């Protein structure tokens with residue numbers, strides 16, 4: 001089915017008889033849902049879940065949520081994960097503050113990636129809630145990895161469909177990794193550094209979404225270290241092609257933040273990129289992460 005055909009705006013009527021309006025934000029993925037309070041959305045959760053599977057990235061505006069309400073909304077999708085390397089709030093360890101102060105140069109998540117693919121069961125999804133945002137800048141890009149897979153030739157689909165990638169957190173949270181090297185430039189984030197981050201896990205390069213059955217590429221720059229069974233030169237060349245392919249603008253949407261914006265994304269089928277284009281201005285978010293399955 002052509003991608004655009006499945007992305008028409010829809011209006012559905014949830015149990016509480018309030019219309020749920022879902023507006024796509026690009027041709028590739030993402031939709032904005034308006035007129036809903038996520039602290040009181042039990043009657044609409046089936047429609048929200050359907051939209052989540054269809055659009056992969058959902059944006060909600062003008063929310064006012066305390067940490068418990070953030071967690072309660074995310075729990076509709078599954079149990080919450082405590083990030084192994086980011087310190088959460090004291091009373092809510094599953095809620096991680098993501099902060100860049102005006103005088104800091106380095107942001108968190110500033111490159112294309114899939115959250116925590118270094119785990120044997122990486123997260124189903126992540127949620128960000130904006131508390132303080134720059135007047136402009138600091139947008140987040142998302143890329144549809146199913147669309148990226150579908151646009152490959154049949155020969156390439158068959159080849160990469162047989163491959164597995166080795167993932168680890170070493171380049172980010174390992175010894176001499178990004179967190180250690182940039183700790184001074186990113187003081188507001190409390191990021192752990194550990195030898196354990198060097199442990200590798202193997203995931204298929206093409207994963208099948210456990211709910212929708214859609215196939216998606218599952219390799220990303222910071223965490224996929226090499227492709228199993230290939231020579232280093234072959235692995236490097238193919239990963240380099242796949243990374244660039246996965247990030248093409250035609251597969252993306254862009255979310256602009258304002259205080260009160262919530263964005264929820266499906267980590268099993270999208271990559272994302274936090275833009276660092278707001279030097280001199282502050283940005284503060286809250287993040288929760290939802291546990292996921294072992295990729296198949």
Ligand SMILES: [Fe+2]
Pocket residue numbers: 109113114115272
């Ligand atoms: Fe991320």
